[in-house]
Amino acid sequence: MAGKSATAPTTYSPSPSQRKQKPIFKDVDWVRPDGRGFHQCRPAFLRTGAVNAASGSAYAEFGNTKVIVSVFGPRESKKAMMYSDIGRLNCNVSYTTFSTSVRGQGSDHKEFSAMLHKALEGAILLESFPKTTVDVFALVLESGGSDLPVVISCASLALADAGIMMFDLVTSVSVSSLGSNLVIDPITEEESCQDGSLMITSMPSRNEVTQLTLTGEWSTPKIHEAMELCLEACSKLGKIMRSCLKEAASASQE
Amino acid sequence: MVGLSAGEKHFLQGGIAQDLRSDGRKRLTYRPISVETGVIPQANGSARVRIGATDVIASVKAELGKPNPLQPDKGKVSIYVDCSPTAAPMFQGRGGEELSTELSVALQRSLLGGKSGAGAGIDLSSLIVVEGKICWDLYIDGLVVSADGNLLDVLGAAIKAALSNTGIPKVNISAAASPEEQPEVDISDEEFLQFDTSGVPVIVTLTKVGRHYIADATSEEESQMSSAVSFSINRHGHICGLTKRGGAGLDPSVILDMISVAKHVSEQLMTELDSKISAAEAYEAES
Numbered sequence: 001m002a003g004k005s006a007t008a009p010t011t012y013s014p015s016p017s018q019r020k021q022k023p024i025f026k027d028v029d030w031v032r033p034d035g036r037g038f039h040q041c042r043p044a045f046l047r048t049g050a051v052n053a054a055s056g057s058a059y060a061e062f063g064n065t066k067v068i069v070s071v072f073g074p075r076e077s078k079k080a081m082m083y084s085d086i087g088r089l090n091c092n093v094s095y096t097t098f099s100t101s102v103r104g105q106g107s108d109h110k111e112f113s114a115m116l117h118k119a120l121e122g123a124i125l126l127e128s129f130p131k132t133t134v135d136v137f138a139l140v141l142e143s144g145g146s147d148l149p150v151v152i153s154c155a156s157l158a159l160a161d162a163g164i165m166m167f168d169l170v171t172s173v174s175v176s177s178l179g180s181n182l183v184i185d186p187i188t189e190e191e192s193c194q195d196g197s198l199m200i201t202s203m204p205s206r207n208e209v210t211q212l213t214l215t216g217e218w219s220t221p222k223i224h225e226a227m228e229l230c231l232e233a234c235s236k237l238g239k240i241m242r243s244c245l246k247e248a249a250s251a252s253q254e
Numbered sequence: 255m256v257g258l259s260a261g262e263k264h265f266l267q268g269g270i271a272q273d274l275r276s277d278g279r280k281r282l283t284y285r286p287i288s289v290e291t292g293v294i295p296q297a298n299g300s301a302r303v304r305i306g307a308t309d310v311i312a313s314v315k316a317e318l319g320k321p322n323p324l325q326p327d328k329g330k331v332s333i334y335v336d337c338s339p340t341a342a343p344m345f346q347g348r349g350g351e352e353l354s355t356e357l358s359v360a361l362q363r364s365l366l367g368g369k370s371g372a373g374a375g376i377d378l379s380s381l382i383v384v385e386g387k388i389c390w391d392l393y394i395d396g397l398v399v400s401a402d403g404n405l406l407d408v409l410g411a412a413i414k415a416a417l418s419n420t421g422i423p424k425v426n427i428s429a430a431a432s433p434e435e436q437p438e439v440d441i442s443d444e445e446f447l448q449f450d451t452s453g454v455p456v457i458v459t460l461t462k463v464g465r466h467y468i469a470d471a472t473s474e475e476e477s478q479m480s481s482a483v484s485f486s487i488n489r490h491g492h493i494c495g496l497t498k499r500g501g502a503g504l505d506p507s508v509i510l511d512m513i514s515v516a517k518h519v520s521e522q523l524m525t526e527l528d529s530k531i532s533a534a535e536a537y538e539a540e541s
Binding site (some may be wrong): 110111114118121122123195196198202203206207208209210211212213214215216217218219220223224227231 | 364492495501513
Protein backbone atom coordinates (compact mmCIF):
# COMPACT_ATOMS: atom_id res chain seq x y z
CA MET A 1 0.00 0.00 0.00
CA ALA A 2 2.77 2.32 0.93
CA GLY A 3 4.59 1.59 -2.31
CA LYS A 4 1.48 2.30 -4.33
CA SER A 5 0.91 5.69 -2.82
CA ALA A 6 4.51 6.61 -3.45
CA THR A 7 4.25 5.86 -7.17
CA ALA A 8 0.83 7.47 -7.59
CA PRO A 9 1.13 10.53 -9.81
CA THR A 10 0.89 13.67 -7.77
CA THR A 11 -1.08 16.56 -9.06
CA TYR A 12 0.97 19.28 -10.58
CA SER A 13 0.94 22.41 -8.48
CA PRO A 14 3.08 25.37 -9.37
CA SER A 15 4.96 26.36 -6.28
CA PRO A 16 5.40 30.10 -6.16
CA SER A 17 8.54 29.89 -4.04
CA GLN A 18 10.45 28.23 -6.85
CA ARG A 19 9.93 31.05 -9.26
CA LYS A 20 12.80 32.83 -10.84
CA GLN A 21 14.85 34.91 -8.49
CA LYS A 22 13.09 38.05 -7.41
CA PRO A 23 14.03 41.03 -9.54
CA ILE A 24 16.01 43.63 -7.68
CA PHE A 25 13.88 46.70 -7.31
CA LYS A 26 16.10 48.73 -5.05
CA ASP A 27 18.61 49.83 -7.69
CA VAL A 28 18.32 53.26 -9.16
CA ASP A 29 18.28 52.10 -12.78
CA TRP A 30 16.20 48.94 -12.85
CA VAL A 31 13.64 48.39 -15.54
CA ARG A 32 10.05 47.58 -14.65
CA PRO A 33 9.00 44.03 -15.57
CA ASP A 34 6.73 45.30 -18.34
CA GLY A 35 9.21 47.88 -19.58
CA ARG A 36 7.28 50.97 -18.50
CA GLY A 37 8.79 54.13 -17.08
CA PHE A 38 8.38 54.77 -13.34
CA HIS A 39 5.74 57.43 -13.86
CA GLN A 40 3.99 55.76 -16.77
CA CYS A 41 0.58 54.13 -16.36
CA ARG A 42 -0.47 50.96 -18.13
CA PRO A 43 -2.51 51.44 -21.30
CA ALA A 44 -6.19 51.61 -20.36
CA PHE A 45 -9.02 50.06 -22.33
CA LEU A 46 -12.51 51.10 -21.27
CA ARG A 47 -15.91 50.22 -22.70
CA THR A 48 -19.42 50.84 -21.43
CA GLY A 49 -22.40 48.56 -21.93
CA ALA A 50 -20.74 45.22 -21.21
CA VAL A 51 -23.80 43.60 -19.59
CA ASN A 52 -27.23 43.78 -21.24
CA ALA A 53 -29.36 43.03 -18.18
CA ALA A 54 -27.87 45.84 -16.09
CA SER A 55 -29.01 49.46 -16.16
CA GLY A 56 -25.39 50.39 -16.70
CA SER A 57 -22.14 48.51 -16.96
CA ALA A 58 -18.51 48.94 -17.88
CA TYR A 59 -15.49 46.82 -18.67
CA ALA A 60 -11.98 47.98 -17.92
CA GLU A 61 -8.65 46.51 -18.85
CA PHE A 62 -5.44 47.99 -17.46
CA GLY A 63 -2.62 45.74 -18.60
CA ASN A 64 -3.49 42.34 -17.16
CA THR A 65 -6.07 43.63 -14.69
CA LYS A 66 -9.51 43.00 -16.13
CA VAL A 67 -12.62 44.12 -14.35
CA ILE A 68 -16.32 44.14 -15.13
CA VAL A 69 -18.79 46.27 -13.16
CA SER A 70 -22.57 46.31 -13.49
CA VAL A 71 -24.98 48.73 -11.88
CA PHE A 72 -28.58 47.76 -11.11
CA GLY A 73 -31.28 50.18 -10.08
CA PRO A 74 -32.29 52.53 -8.68
CA ARG A 75 -34.84 50.04 -7.45
CA GLU A 76 -37.08 49.76 -4.43
CA SER A 77 -35.18 49.13 -1.18
CA LYS A 78 -35.82 45.85 0.56
CA LYS A 79 -38.86 45.82 2.84
CA ALA A 80 -36.70 45.25 5.90
CA MET A 81 -34.81 48.52 5.31
CA MET A 82 -35.91 51.55 7.25
CA TYR A 83 -37.36 54.55 5.43
CA SER A 84 -34.66 56.86 4.19
CA ASP A 85 -35.07 60.13 2.33
CA ILE A 86 -31.78 59.63 0.52
CA GLY A 87 -30.87 56.74 -1.74
CA ARG A 88 -28.78 53.78 -0.64
CA LEU A 89 -25.67 52.53 -2.34
CA ASN A 90 -24.82 48.86 -2.11
CA CYS A 91 -21.39 47.78 -3.32
CA ASN A 92 -19.86 44.38 -3.70
CA VAL A 93 -16.44 43.43 -5.06
CA SER A 94 -15.72 39.79 -5.84
CA TYR A 95 -12.90 37.88 -7.50
CA THR A 96 -13.29 34.97 -9.87
CA THR A 97 -11.62 31.84 -8.56
CA PHE A 98 -9.23 31.90 -11.53
CA SER A 99 -8.27 35.56 -11.20
CA THR A 100 -5.02 34.90 -9.33
CA SER A 101 -2.15 32.51 -9.97
CA VAL A 102 -3.16 30.42 -6.95
CA ARG A 103 -6.81 29.39 -7.21
CA GLY A 104 -9.30 31.19 -5.00
CA GLN A 105 -6.75 33.56 -3.47
CA GLY A 106 -8.77 36.65 -4.32
CA SER A 107 -11.23 36.06 -1.50
CA ASP A 108 -8.93 37.68 1.08
CA HIS A 109 -10.04 41.15 0.06
CA LYS A 110 -13.17 41.48 2.16
CA GLU A 111 -12.54 45.16 2.80
CA PHE A 112 -12.71 46.10 -0.91
CA SER A 113 -16.52 46.30 -0.92
CA ALA A 114 -16.55 48.80 1.92
CA MET A 115 -13.73 50.79 0.33
CA LEU A 116 -15.53 50.94 -3.01
CA HIS A 117 -18.65 52.14 -1.20
CA LYS A 118 -16.76 54.92 0.51
CA ALA A 119 -14.99 55.98 -2.66
CA LEU A 120 -18.27 56.36 -4.58
CA GLU A 121 -20.67 57.60 -1.92
CA GLY A 122 -19.24 61.11 -1.84
CA ALA A 123 -19.65 61.54 -5.59
CA ILE A 124 -23.23 60.36 -6.06
CA LEU A 125 -26.22 62.63 -5.52
CA LEU A 126 -28.01 60.21 -3.24
CA GLU A 127 -30.83 62.74 -2.73
CA SER A 128 -31.84 62.19 -6.35
CA PHE A 129 -33.29 58.73 -5.69
CA PRO A 130 -34.96 58.61 -2.24
CA LYS A 131 -36.29 55.32 -0.81
CA THR A 132 -34.41 53.31 -3.42
CA THR A 133 -31.18 51.32 -3.69
CA VAL A 134 -28.50 51.27 -6.33
CA ASP A 135 -26.44 48.08 -6.50
CA VAL A 136 -22.88 48.15 -7.79
CA PHE A 137 -21.41 44.72 -8.42
CA ALA A 138 -17.77 44.45 -9.45
CA LEU A 139 -16.09 41.28 -10.61
CA VAL A 140 -12.34 41.01 -11.02
CA LEU A 141 -11.79 38.66 -13.95
CA GLU A 142 -8.04 38.79 -13.78
CA SER A 143 -5.98 40.31 -11.04
CA GLY A 144 -2.84 41.92 -12.38
CA GLY A 145 -2.07 44.49 -9.71
CA SER A 146 -3.73 47.79 -8.68
CA ASP A 147 -7.07 45.95 -8.60
CA LEU A 148 -8.98 48.30 -6.33
CA PRO A 149 -8.14 51.51 -8.26
CA VAL A 150 -9.27 49.84 -11.49
CA VAL A 151 -12.49 48.61 -9.84
CA ILE A 152 -13.29 52.10 -8.53
CA SER A 153 -12.67 53.87 -11.84
CA CYS A 154 -14.64 51.22 -13.73
CA ALA A 155 -17.53 51.45 -11.23
CA SER A 156 -17.88 55.20 -11.70
CA LEU A 157 -17.95 54.66 -15.46
CA ALA A 158 -20.72 52.08 -15.03
CA LEU A 159 -22.67 54.47 -12.79
CA ALA A 160 -22.40 57.16 -15.46
CA ASP A 161 -23.58 54.64 -18.04
CA ALA A 162 -26.59 53.85 -15.84
CA GLY A 163 -27.46 57.55 -15.73
CA ILE A 164 -27.01 57.89 -11.96
CA MET A 165 -26.43 61.54 -11.11
CA MET A 166 -22.91 62.25 -9.91
CA PHE A 167 -20.94 65.38 -9.10
CA ASP A 168 -18.06 64.10 -11.16
CA LEU A 169 -16.48 60.90 -12.41
CA VAL A 170 -14.44 59.14 -9.74
CA THR A 171 -10.95 58.11 -10.76
CA SER A 172 -8.42 56.20 -8.76
CA VAL A 173 -4.69 55.55 -9.05
CA SER A 174 -2.15 53.94 -6.72
CA VAL A 175 1.60 54.30 -6.36
CA SER A 176 4.07 51.90 -4.78
CA SER A 177 7.23 52.89 -3.05
CA LEU A 178 10.11 50.58 -3.86
CA GLY A 179 13.32 51.60 -2.20
CA SER A 180 13.79 55.24 -3.08
CA ASN A 181 11.60 55.05 -6.16
CA LEU A 182 7.93 55.82 -6.60
CA VAL A 183 6.24 53.61 -9.14
CA ILE A 184 2.81 54.45 -10.47
CA ASP A 185 0.11 51.87 -11.30
CA PRO A 186 2.05 48.85 -9.95
CA ILE A 187 1.55 45.30 -11.24
CA THR A 188 1.23 42.26 -8.93
CA GLU A 189 4.96 41.50 -9.01
CA GLU A 190 5.80 45.02 -7.90
CA GLU A 191 3.03 45.07 -5.30
CA SER A 192 4.29 41.87 -3.69
CA CYS A 193 7.64 43.42 -2.79
CA GLN A 194 6.65 47.04 -2.24
CA ASP A 195 7.75 48.97 0.84
CA GLY A 196 4.59 51.00 0.93
CA SER A 197 1.69 52.04 -1.17
CA LEU A 198 -0.63 54.99 -1.50
CA MET A 199 -3.99 54.96 -3.21
CA ILE A 200 -5.92 58.09 -4.04
CA THR A 201 -9.47 58.28 -5.32
CA SER A 202 -10.43 61.68 -6.58
CA MET A 203 -12.98 63.67 -8.49
CA PRO A 204 -10.62 65.44 -10.91
CA SER A 205 -12.70 68.44 -11.97
CA ARG A 206 -13.73 69.23 -8.40
CA ASN A 207 -10.19 68.60 -7.12
CA GLU A 208 -11.51 66.54 -4.21
CA VAL A 209 -10.16 63.36 -2.67
CA THR A 210 -12.90 60.88 -1.77
CA GLN A 211 -10.78 57.97 -0.59
CA LEU A 212 -7.21 57.74 0.55
CA THR A 213 -5.19 54.87 2.00
CA LEU A 214 -1.53 54.54 2.79
CA THR A 215 0.63 51.71 4.08
CA GLY A 216 4.30 51.52 4.96
CA GLU A 217 6.54 54.23 6.36
CA TRP A 218 6.51 57.56 4.54
CA SER A 219 8.10 60.94 5.15
CA THR A 220 6.05 64.05 4.46
CA PRO A 221 7.91 65.21 1.31
CA LYS A 222 7.46 61.73 -0.15
CA ILE A 223 3.73 61.85 0.52
CA HIS A 224 3.58 65.23 -1.25
CA GLU A 225 5.37 63.80 -4.26
CA ALA A 226 3.22 60.67 -4.41
CA MET A 227 -0.02 62.60 -4.01
CA GLU A 228 0.88 64.98 -6.81
CA LEU A 229 1.79 62.05 -9.04
CA CYS A 230 -1.52 60.33 -8.30
CA LEU A 231 -3.67 63.40 -8.74
CA GLU A 232 -2.09 64.17 -12.09
CA ALA A 233 -2.67 60.61 -13.28
CA CYS A 234 -6.25 60.78 -11.94
CA SER A 235 -7.04 63.84 -14.02
CA LYS A 236 -5.60 62.19 -17.13
CA LEU A 237 -7.61 59.04 -16.47
CA GLY A 238 -10.69 61.22 -16.02
CA LYS A 239 -10.22 62.61 -19.54
CA ILE A 240 -9.94 59.10 -21.00
CA MET A 241 -13.11 58.03 -19.20
CA ARG A 242 -14.97 61.10 -20.40
CA SER A 243 -14.00 60.45 -24.00
CA CYS A 244 -15.10 56.83 -23.63
CA LEU A 245 -18.55 57.99 -22.48
CA LYS A 246 -18.79 60.52 -25.30
CA GLU A 247 -17.89 57.85 -27.84
CA ALA A 248 -20.59 55.52 -26.49
CA ALA A 249 -23.16 58.32 -26.56
CA SER A 250 -22.39 59.36 -30.12
CA ALA A 251 -22.43 55.72 -31.31
CA SER A 252 -25.92 55.17 -29.85
CA GLN A 253 -27.24 58.30 -31.59
CA GLU A 254 -26.26 57.11 -35.04
CA MET B 255 -26.93 56.10 15.94
CA VAL B 256 -26.85 59.19 18.06
CA GLY B 257 -30.05 61.18 17.85
CA LEU B 258 -29.41 64.89 18.27
CA SER B 259 -31.91 67.70 18.02
CA ALA B 260 -31.27 70.65 15.72
CA GLY B 261 -30.40 72.80 18.75
CA GLU B 262 -27.89 70.28 20.06
CA LYS B 263 -26.25 69.97 16.65
CA HIS B 264 -25.95 73.75 16.43
CA PHE B 265 -24.46 73.93 19.93
CA LEU B 266 -21.92 71.22 19.09
CA GLN B 267 -20.84 72.80 15.82
CA GLY B 268 -20.72 76.29 17.28
CA GLY B 269 -18.54 75.07 20.14
CA ILE B 270 -16.10 73.43 17.74
CA ALA B 271 -15.89 76.60 15.66
CA GLN B 272 -15.02 78.58 18.82
CA ASP B 273 -12.43 76.04 20.04
CA LEU B 274 -14.47 75.08 23.11
CA ARG B 275 -16.17 71.73 22.80
CA SER B 276 -19.23 70.66 24.77
CA ASP B 277 -17.11 68.79 27.35
CA GLY B 278 -14.79 71.78 27.84
CA ARG B 279 -11.92 70.51 25.69
CA LYS B 280 -10.06 72.40 23.01
CA ARG B 281 -10.17 71.09 19.44
CA LEU B 282 -6.99 69.06 19.66
CA THR B 283 -7.02 67.81 23.26
CA TYR B 284 -7.66 64.21 24.15
CA ARG B 285 -9.95 63.02 26.91
CA PRO B 286 -8.19 61.63 30.02
CA ILE B 287 -6.39 58.37 29.25
CA SER B 288 -6.13 55.45 31.65
CA VAL B 289 -4.03 52.35 31.03
CA GLU B 290 -4.01 49.00 32.85
CA THR B 291 -1.68 46.22 31.80
CA GLY B 292 -1.75 42.50 32.43
CA VAL B 293 -5.53 42.27 32.71
CA ILE B 294 -5.79 38.84 31.06
CA PRO B 295 -3.62 36.21 32.78
CA GLN B 296 -4.03 33.60 30.00
CA ALA B 297 -2.53 35.89 27.34
CA ASN B 298 1.14 36.65 26.76
CA GLY B 299 0.36 40.31 27.04
CA SER B 300 -2.76 42.36 27.55
CA ALA B 301 -3.93 45.84 28.31
CA ARG B 302 -7.09 47.77 28.92
CA VAL B 303 -7.18 51.36 27.77
CA ARG B 304 -9.89 53.86 28.47
CA ILE B 305 -10.13 57.26 26.84
CA GLY B 306 -13.19 59.01 28.19
CA ALA B 307 -16.07 56.55 27.98
CA THR B 308 -14.48 54.45 25.22
CA ASP B 309 -13.12 51.29 26.75
CA VAL B 310 -11.19 48.55 24.94
CA ILE B 311 -9.17 45.48 25.87
CA ALA B 312 -6.33 44.16 23.72
CA SER B 313 -4.66 40.80 24.17
CA VAL B 314 -1.58 39.31 22.54
CA LYS B 315 -1.16 35.58 22.29
CA ALA B 316 1.94 33.92 20.85
CA GLU B 317 1.88 30.44 19.37
CA LEU B 318 4.57 28.48 17.60
CA GLY B 319 3.88 28.02 13.90
CA LYS B 320 5.47 27.56 10.53
CA PRO B 321 6.58 30.60 8.54
CA ASN B 322 5.15 31.34 5.13
CA PRO B 323 7.33 29.63 2.47
CA LEU B 324 7.45 32.92 0.55
CA GLN B 325 8.88 34.74 3.56
CA PRO B 326 10.94 32.16 5.48
CA ASP B 327 12.64 34.78 7.64
CA LYS B 328 9.51 36.37 9.06
CA GLY B 329 6.95 35.51 11.71
CA LYS B 330 3.26 36.13 11.32
CA VAL B 331 0.99 38.63 12.99
CA SER B 332 -2.76 38.71 12.72
CA ILE B 333 -4.90 41.48 14.09
CA TYR B 334 -8.58 41.03 14.74
CA VAL B 335 -11.06 43.36 16.39
CA ASP B 336 -14.33 42.26 17.88
CA CYS B 337 -17.14 44.73 18.48
CA SER B 338 -19.30 43.01 21.01
CA PRO B 339 -23.05 43.75 20.96
CA THR B 340 -22.78 44.29 24.72
CA ALA B 341 -21.15 47.65 23.95
CA ALA B 342 -23.91 48.97 21.74
CA PRO B 343 -26.96 47.34 20.17
CA MET B 344 -25.92 48.50 16.69
CA PHE B 345 -22.91 46.16 16.86
CA GLN B 346 -25.20 43.18 16.58
CA GLY B 347 -25.21 41.30 13.30
CA ARG B 348 -23.91 42.83 10.11
CA GLY B 349 -23.31 46.33 11.46
CA GLY B 350 -20.80 45.02 13.99
CA GLU B 351 -19.19 42.74 11.45
CA GLU B 352 -18.61 45.59 9.01
CA LEU B 353 -17.15 47.82 11.70
CA SER B 354 -14.93 44.98 12.92
CA THR B 355 -13.50 44.38 9.45
CA GLU B 356 -12.98 48.10 8.89
CA LEU B 357 -11.12 48.50 12.19
CA SER B 358 -9.09 45.32 11.70
CA VAL B 359 -7.98 46.35 8.22
CA ALA B 360 -7.12 49.87 9.37
CA LEU B 361 -5.02 48.47 12.23
CA GLN B 362 -3.25 45.97 9.99
CA ARG B 363 -2.49 48.76 7.56
CA SER B 364 -0.97 50.96 10.24
CA LEU B 365 0.95 48.32 12.20
CA LEU B 366 2.22 45.85 9.63
CA GLY B 367 3.77 48.18 7.06
CA GLY B 368 4.28 47.38 3.38
CA LYS B 369 4.28 43.94 1.76
CA SER B 370 8.06 43.72 1.98
CA GLY B 371 7.83 44.35 5.73
CA ALA B 372 9.43 47.78 5.52
CA GLY B 373 8.11 50.36 7.93
CA ALA B 374 6.31 47.83 10.10
CA GLY B 375 5.63 48.77 13.70
CA ILE B 376 6.09 45.16 14.72
CA ASP B 377 9.39 43.72 13.55
CA LEU B 378 8.39 40.42 11.96
CA SER B 379 11.96 39.14 11.68
CA SER B 380 12.29 39.22 15.48
CA LEU B 381 9.57 36.55 15.66
CA ILE B 382 11.59 33.91 13.87
CA VAL B 383 12.90 30.94 15.86
CA VAL B 384 14.41 28.69 13.16
CA GLU B 385 14.47 30.17 9.69
CA GLY B 386 11.98 28.51 7.38
CA LYS B 387 10.91 26.04 10.09
CA ILE B 388 9.54 27.62 13.22
CA CYS B 389 8.32 31.08 14.02
CA TRP B 390 6.04 32.80 16.47
CA ASP B 391 2.54 33.61 15.34
CA LEU B 392 1.23 36.63 17.19
CA TYR B 393 -2.51 36.88 17.52
CA ILE B 394 -3.56 40.37 18.51
CA ASP B 395 -7.21 40.63 19.49
CA GLY B 396 -9.03 43.79 20.36
CA LEU B 397 -12.34 43.85 22.14
CA VAL B 398 -14.53 46.92 22.29
CA VAL B 399 -16.14 46.95 25.72
CA SER B 400 -17.76 50.33 25.48
CA ALA B 401 -17.84 52.68 22.52
CA ASP B 402 -17.98 56.44 22.75
CA GLY B 403 -16.20 57.51 19.60
CA ASN B 404 -12.60 57.40 18.42
CA LEU B 405 -12.38 53.59 18.53
CA LEU B 406 -9.37 53.34 16.24
CA ASP B 407 -7.10 55.58 18.33
CA VAL B 408 -8.02 53.75 21.52
CA LEU B 409 -7.51 50.33 19.93
CA GLY B 410 -4.12 51.47 18.62
CA ALA B 411 -3.13 52.64 22.10
CA ALA B 412 -4.36 49.39 23.68
CA ILE B 413 -2.39 47.27 21.23
CA LYS B 414 0.71 49.35 21.88
CA ALA B 415 0.28 48.86 25.63
CA ALA B 416 -0.45 45.14 25.25
CA LEU B 417 2.65 44.63 23.09
CA SER B 418 4.89 46.35 25.60
CA ASN B 419 3.39 44.07 28.24
CA THR B 420 4.07 40.99 26.11
CA GLY B 421 6.69 38.46 27.15
CA ILE B 422 7.61 35.86 24.58
CA PRO B 423 8.89 32.61 26.12
CA LYS B 424 12.49 31.70 25.41
CA VAL B 425 12.81 28.69 23.13
CA ASN B 426 15.60 26.13 23.35
CA ILE B 427 16.21 24.22 20.16
CA SER B 428 17.69 20.77 20.29
CA ALA B 429 19.75 20.07 17.20
CA ALA B 430 17.73 18.29 14.54
CA ALA B 431 19.00 14.98 13.16
CA SER B 432 18.86 16.17 9.56
CA PRO B 433 18.07 19.52 7.93
CA GLU B 434 14.85 18.03 6.51
CA GLU B 435 13.34 17.25 9.88
CA GLN B 436 11.39 19.63 12.06
CA PRO B 437 13.69 20.52 14.97
CA GLU B 438 12.47 19.79 18.47
CA VAL B 439 11.79 22.74 20.67
CA ASP B 440 11.54 23.27 24.35
CA ILE B 441 9.55 26.28 25.48
CA SER B 442 10.81 27.75 28.70
CA ASP B 443 8.14 28.87 31.16
CA GLU B 444 10.48 30.93 33.26
CA GLU B 445 12.49 33.03 30.87
CA PHE B 446 10.65 35.58 28.78
CA LEU B 447 11.92 37.94 26.14
CA GLN B 448 10.58 41.45 26.16
CA PHE B 449 9.04 42.64 22.94
CA ASP B 450 10.54 45.74 21.36
CA THR B 451 7.77 48.29 20.96
CA SER B 452 9.77 51.42 20.20
CA GLY B 453 8.65 51.27 16.57
CA VAL B 454 4.94 50.83 17.24
CA PRO B 455 3.12 53.92 16.03
CA VAL B 456 0.25 55.77 17.67
CA ILE B 457 -2.93 56.43 15.76
CA VAL B 458 -4.39 59.92 15.62
CA THR B 459 -7.78 60.46 14.03
CA LEU B 460 -8.74 63.94 12.97
CA THR B 461 -12.46 64.37 12.45
CA LYS B 462 -13.67 67.19 10.28
CA VAL B 463 -16.75 68.98 11.58
CA GLY B 464 -17.67 72.06 9.63
CA ARG B 465 -14.45 73.78 8.60
CA HIS B 466 -12.39 72.63 11.56
CA TYR B 467 -10.89 69.33 12.60
CA ILE B 468 -10.94 67.87 16.06
CA ALA B 469 -8.96 65.11 17.75
CA ASP B 470 -10.57 62.35 19.83
CA ALA B 471 -14.17 62.92 18.82
CA THR B 472 -16.95 61.52 21.01
CA SER B 473 -19.72 59.59 19.29
CA GLU B 474 -21.93 62.69 19.38
CA GLU B 475 -19.28 64.65 17.55
CA GLU B 476 -18.68 61.77 15.14
CA SER B 477 -22.33 61.85 14.13
CA GLN B 478 -21.75 65.39 12.84
CA MET B 479 -18.56 64.67 10.90
CA SER B 480 -18.22 65.14 7.18
CA SER B 481 -15.09 63.02 6.98
CA ALA B 482 -12.31 61.72 9.16
CA VAL B 483 -8.73 60.73 8.47
CA SER B 484 -6.74 58.38 10.72
CA PHE B 485 -2.98 58.78 10.70
CA SER B 486 -0.61 56.36 12.31
CA ILE B 487 2.62 58.10 13.18
CA ASN B 488 5.77 56.61 14.69
CA ARG B 489 8.37 58.10 16.99
CA HIS B 490 10.34 59.62 14.10
CA GLY B 491 7.34 61.57 12.85
CA HIS B 492 6.92 59.33 9.82
CA ILE B 493 3.48 58.37 8.61
CA CYS B 494 3.01 54.57 8.76
CA GLY B 495 -0.55 54.32 7.61
CA LEU B 496 -3.46 56.45 6.64
CA THR B 497 -7.14 55.67 6.31
CA LYS B 498 -9.94 57.94 5.30
CA ARG B 499 -13.42 57.46 6.66
CA GLY B 500 -16.62 59.25 5.87
CA GLY B 501 -17.90 59.88 2.38
CA ALA B 502 -17.34 63.57 1.78
CA GLY B 503 -14.44 64.61 -0.41
CA LEU B 504 -11.45 66.56 0.84
CA ASP B 505 -9.21 69.04 -0.89
CA PRO B 506 -5.64 67.68 -1.28
CA SER B 507 -4.20 70.75 0.47
CA VAL B 508 -6.49 70.08 3.47
CA ILE B 509 -5.07 66.56 3.74
CA LEU B 510 -1.51 67.89 3.78
CA ASP B 511 -2.47 70.39 6.47
CA MET B 512 -4.08 67.59 8.47
CA ILE B 513 -0.85 65.59 8.26
CA SER B 514 1.16 68.36 9.87
CA VAL B 515 -1.47 68.87 12.59
CA ALA B 516 -1.63 65.11 13.24
CA LYS B 517 2.15 64.97 13.64
CA HIS B 518 2.03 67.64 16.29
CA VAL B 519 -0.81 65.89 18.14
CA SER B 520 0.91 62.49 17.89
CA GLU B 521 4.01 63.76 19.70
CA GLN B 522 1.97 64.71 22.75
CA LEU B 523 -0.07 61.50 22.63
CA MET B 524 3.07 59.37 22.31
CA THR B 525 4.68 60.97 25.37
CA GLU B 526 1.53 60.70 27.44
CA LEU B 527 0.93 57.10 26.43
CA ASP B 528 4.54 56.11 27.15
CA SER B 529 4.38 57.51 30.68
CA LYS B 530 0.96 55.92 31.30
CA ILE B 531 2.20 52.51 30.09
CA SER B 532 5.33 52.59 32.22
CA ALA B 533 3.27 53.71 35.24
CA ALA B 534 0.83 50.84 34.65
CA GLU B 535 3.68 48.35 34.38
CA ALA B 536 5.30 49.63 37.56
CA TYR B 537 1.97 49.29 39.35
CA GLU B 538 1.51 45.77 38.02
CA ALA B 539 5.00 44.77 39.18
CA GLU B 540 4.30 46.11 42.67
CA SER B 541 1.03 44.29 43.22
